[in-house]
Amino acid sequence: MRRRRIQLTGDDQLFVLTGAGISAESGLPTFRDSDGLWKGHDVLEVASAEGLKRNPELVWDFYSMRRRDALAANPNNAHLSLARLEEALDDRFFLLTQNVDDLHERAGSRRIQHIHGNLFTSRCIACGATFSDTNSYDVTKGSPKCAKCHGAIRPDIVWFGESLENLDSIYRQLARATMFVAIGTSGSVFPAAELVYLAAKRQIPTYYVGLESPENADGFDEIRLGSATSLVPALFAHI
Ligand code: APR
Numbered sequence: 001m002r003r004r005r006i007q008l009t010g011d012d013q014l015f016v017l018t019g020a021g022i023s024a025e026s027g028l029p030t031f032r033d034s035d036g037l038w039k040g041h042d043v044l045e046v047a048s049a050e051g052l053k054r055n056p057e058l059v060w061d062f063y064s065m066r067r068r069d070a071l072a073a074n075p076n077n078a079h080l081s082l083a084r085l086e087e088a089l090d091d092r093f094f095l096l097t098q099n100v101d102d103l104h105e106r107a108g109s110r111r112i113q114h115i116h117g118n119l120f121t122s123r124c125i126a127c128g129a130t131f132s133d134t135n136s137y138d139v140t141k142g143s144p145k146c147a148k149c150h151g152a153i154r155p156d157i158v159w160f161g162e163s164l165e166n167l168d169s170i171y172r173q174l175a176r177a178t179m180f181v182a183i184g185t186s187g188s189v190f191p192a193a194e195l196v197y198l199a200a201k202r203q204i205p206t207y208y209v210g211l212e213s214p215e216n217a218d219g220f221d222e223i224r225l226g227s228a229t230s231l232v233p234a235l236f237a238h239i
Helices: 049-054 056-072 077-092 103-107 167-176 192-201
Strands: 014-018 093-097 112-114 117-124 130-132 153-157 179-183 206-210 222-225
Touching: 014 077, 014 192, 049 056, 056 117, 056 153, 077 093, 077 103, 093 167, 112 167, 167 192, 179 192, 192 206
Parallel strands: 014 093, 014 179, 093 112, 179 206, 206 222
Antiparallel strands: 117 130, 117 153
């Protein structure tokens, strides 16, 4: 059964939110699929400031693995179709991703913001220097240090309980949107999970595309169940 394409008019402003589900078919496991575990460790042990203090080698082992996996992965048709849509809509398109991988960028997306940070950026805890970093580290030689001040460095990722940056620009983009589409996110982590309710308050149409109904399903006008690569490419009737 072919689904109706979402009609975009000439002055529609599209706000798209993606989660780990859009990268799943590129081979990157989602958080919920991994049941929050990694090599038997609670994800909070390997993805938190406390975990970094307690065992920096374990945290860098985890993020080195995630970097290797993300570098070996390729953008899939869902990433590519969002990049094509951005080309067609230009500044009437905005992409917010909860993902820290760079598959959207490698697919060609430019009008993008990472709400939870970026896997390929590191930050020095001592001097605050932030730098692009695709390294996976051999933690048997200890955890990596800042090239500038030799302080401890961490992935530039927002861990649970840490504050998010640039929320204002996200809310400004949502305030100008005439349509909200979320793809491949369980709707379980705030403030990203709240965006659909803010969109619904503005009475703009809200769509969800994903394998299963999200926790914030009540915020969506329409839910289309299926995989990102099967549904996203045919989602929009190009203007
Ligand atoms: N196509 C579409 N959706 C999919 C696919 C797929 N191939 N595979 C899985 N999904 C859906 C799942 O049904 C699930 O609803 O993607 C969603 C992934 O949910 P999560 O694993 O919770 O990922 P996400 O919503 O991005 O998590 C949000 O939580 O762990 C933190 O900071 C982390 O950014 C992450 C945030």
